[in-house]
Amino acid sequence: MSEKTVQFADGVLDASVHYGVARITLARMGDDGKPQASGVLMVPLVQLPSLTNSLLALVKQIDQRIKDGQAQVPPAAAAEPAAMPGSFTFGQR
Helix, strand or coil: CCCCCCCCCCEEEEEEEECCEEEEEEEEECCCCCEEEEEEEEEEHHHHHHHHHHHHHHHHHHHHHHHHHHHCCCHHHCCCCCCCCCCCCCCCC
8 A cells, every 4th residue: 555645735825837737835724823835736737627626526515414414403403503524435435
């Protein structure tokens, strides 16, 4: 089994395109409360729509799971914010 690098990001600091490759500088919140670069995601432009569509599908799936959870909450508790789903798998994993 090969080792995989894990990269945490909670935002995008910068994005650019050079020679057919999108370079997306990922960001994380630093100790000072300001975003810091945490890595660069490099994606060939021809694959960018597919990657973007996969991420959009993931967001839609999360939204649906949150809505499904809200539908199961009794009306008295509906005023509380919805909790994020614990975990689930998206794609072919």
